[in-house]
Amino acid sequence: MSGGLAEQPREPTLEGLRQRLVEFAAARRWEPYHTPKNLAAALSVEAGELLEIFQWLTPEQAAAVMTDPERAHRVRDEVADVLAYLVQFCTAVGVDPLEALAAKIERNEHRFPVPGEGADVNPNKG
Amino acid sequence: MSGGLAEQPREPTLEGLRQRLVEFAAARRWEPYHTPKNLAAALSVEAGELLEIFQWLTPEQAAAVMTDPERAHRVRDEVADVLAYLVQFCTAVGVDPLEALAAKIERNEHRFPVPGEGADVNPNKG
Amino acid sequence: MSGGLAEQPREPTLEGLRQRLVEFAAARRWEPYHTPKNLAAALSVEAGELLEIFQWLTPEQAAAVMTDPERAHRVRDEVADVLAYLVQFCTAVGVDPLEALAAKIERNEHRFPVPGEGADVNPNKG
Amino acid sequence: MSGGLAEQPREPTLEGLRQRLVEFAAARRWEPYHTPKNLAAALSVEAGELLEIFQWLTPEQAAAVMTDPERAHRVRDEVADVLAYLVQFCTAVGVDPLEALAAKIERNEHRFPVPGEGADVNPNKG
Numbered sequence: 485m486s487g488g489l490a491e492q493p494r495e496p497t498l499e500g501l502r503q504r505l506v507e508f509a510a511a512r513r514w515e516p517y518h519t520p521k522n523l524a525a526a527l528s529v530e531a532g533e534l535l536e537i538f539q540w541l542t543p544e545q546a547a548a549v550m551t552d553p554e555r556a557h558r559v560r561d562e563v564a565d566v567l568a569y570l571v572q573f574c575t576a577v578g579v580d581p582l583e584a585l586a587a588k589i590e591r592n593e594h595r596f597p598v599p600g601e602g603a604d605v606n607p608n609k610g
Numbered sequence: 611m612s613g614g615l616a617e618q619p620r621e622p623t624l625e626g627l628r629q630r631l632v633e634f635a636a637a638r639r640w641e642p643y644h645t646p647k648n649l650a651a652a653l654s655v656e657a658g659e660l661l662e663i664f665q666w667l668t669p670e671q672a673a674a675v676m677t678d679p680e681r682a683h684r685v686r687d688e689v690a691d692v693l694a695y696l697v698q699f700c701t702a703v704g705v706d707p708l709e710a711l712a713a714k715i716e717r718n719e720h721r722f723p724v725p726g727e728g729a730d731v732n733p734n735k736g
Numbered sequence: 737m738s739g740g741l742a743e744q745p746r747e748p749t750l751e752g753l754r755q756r757l758v759e760f761a762a763a764r765r766w767e768p769y770h771t772p773k774n775l776a777a778a779l780s781v782e783a784g785e786l787l788e789i790f791q792w793l794t795p796e797q798a799a800a801v802m803t804d805p806e807r808a809h810r811v812r813d814e815v816a817d818v819l820a821y822l823v824q825f826c827t828a829v830g831v832d833p834l835e836a837l838a839a840k841i842e843r844n845e846h847r848f849p850v851p852g853e854g855a856d857v858n859p860n861k862g
Numbered sequence: 863m864s865g866g867l868a869e870q871p872r873e874p875t876l877e878g879l880r881q882r883l884v885e886f887a888a889a890r891r892w893e894p895y896h897t898p899k900n901l902a903a904a905l906s907v908e909a910g911e912l913l914e915i916f917q918w919l920t921p922e923q924a925a926a927v928m929t930d931p932e933r934a935h936r937v938r939d940e941v942a943d944v945l946a947y948l949v950q951f952c953t954a955v956g957v958d959p960l961e962a963l964a965a966k967i968e969r970n971e972h973r974f975p976v977p978g979e980g981a982d983v984n985p986n987k988g
Contacts, residue, residue, distance in 0.1 A: 532910025
């Protein structure tokens with residue numbers, strides 16, 4: 485796998501990272517653990533670890549979290565863990581997370597119309 | 611925003627979806643709620659809703675979750691919510707989730723070496 | 737089970753409620769689902785549902801949560817769910833939650849000494 | 863506080879532990895952090911830490927979790943943390959967790975009737 489690193493594009497893509505995660509787990513024979521239920525649990529656990537960074541912070545302290553290098557590192561680390569388990573969960577159940585999010589945004593545009601839109605007389609709005 | 615839809619690429623990208631989420635929240639004046647602490651909490655809540663689908667399922671039932679159309683819809687919906695809040699959290703703290711994950715994978719490749727690698731005499735392996 | 741209600745003490749005890757939960761699950765043949773892993777997942781899911789009530793609230797709104805009858809009902813309902821799954825989890829693994837908490841408080845009294853204590857010259861303090 | 867330990871009843875009660883937690887936080891001047899929103903987040907985080915113990919275990923391994931002394935200690939420790947934050951949350955919002963659970967059990971007895979009950983001709987059942 486390390487040989488392939490030189491060929492990685494400069495800007496990582498979600499699909500490229502997904503493939504690296506699949507290879508990473510396969511090389512360590514971790515696939516038997518990566519069931520949908522286990523990955524959903526792990527995703528929830530990691531989201532809790534991200535929240536833990538913020539649990540005792542005031543809104544002001546939370547807004548400045550990235551100015552503290554140690555906290556900033558933890559934030560990036562937990563973001564990575566959440567995304568890794570989300571991507572691995574999606575691989576396990578055969579869902580494309582980008583398509584799922586695109587479809588949800590379209591549903592939400594109907595569910596939560598912009599205030600005043602539709603009845604709005606200003607055609608430039610929205 | 612709907613005018614822009616026609617110009618969306620066929621395959622959604624994470625950055626394209628991120629921009630749609632930013633516009634979606636701005637149009638509804640939701641930004642004041644989208645603090646790092648609130649978004650970390652919302653991400654954790656949505657990860658819990660994804661886990662809820664699996665909590666009473668056997669490993670076998672969990673593996674077949676996408677064969678049930680109602681459950682499959684819920685899975686896609688919760689995946690979208692988790693990804694949406696993760697992306698919005700990252701926007702709020704100024705973290706690139708793809709870079710964070712790429713960096714984490716590289717750290718993990720050192721932290722969890724493939725069994726037998728390194729001491730391995732076979733230069734073709736890995 | 738309803739026959740036993742008349743004999744319930746006025747003030748419910750944790751042990752009394754535990755027994756009612758055991759009977760409740762047994763009468764509905766839910767025990768096969770109540771494995772330690774499933775109950776730990778359900779506990780986490782319900783804790784997320786309690787957090788959901790607060791996720792978009794300012795600290796001031798959160799402090800006044802019980803003045804809103806609908807939110808107050810949800811809070812009591814989710815507290816009950818968290819406690820129910822905690823008690824059922826403890827039953828499944830054979831842990832007494834009150835003893836576990838008493839032991840933890842004693843460990844924490846050593847781990848987080850009161851500031852100034854120890855070096856304190858006043859032997860009556862603490 | 864240690865002076866009061868000799869007077870603690872052998873069997874800890876939830877109310878006795880609640881008072882010790884209140885004194886513990888007050889002695890360390892932690893009350894400003896113990897807002898309802900922060901405590902709901904901390905409860906969710908700790909529930910995630912309990913789930914973490916189980917996330918990669920098979921149902922069989924999970925059922926035997928207490929036979930491993932190190933895991934058994936972690937389980938008791940996380941149970942204590944979940945209960946501590948639940949009790950502190952309830953104190954912050956003025957909810958009696960035992961009353962909340964008793965009320966929920968009664969609602970659930972109506973919501974999930976025992977199969978066959980009600981229509982049951984045997985008056986001794988239930």
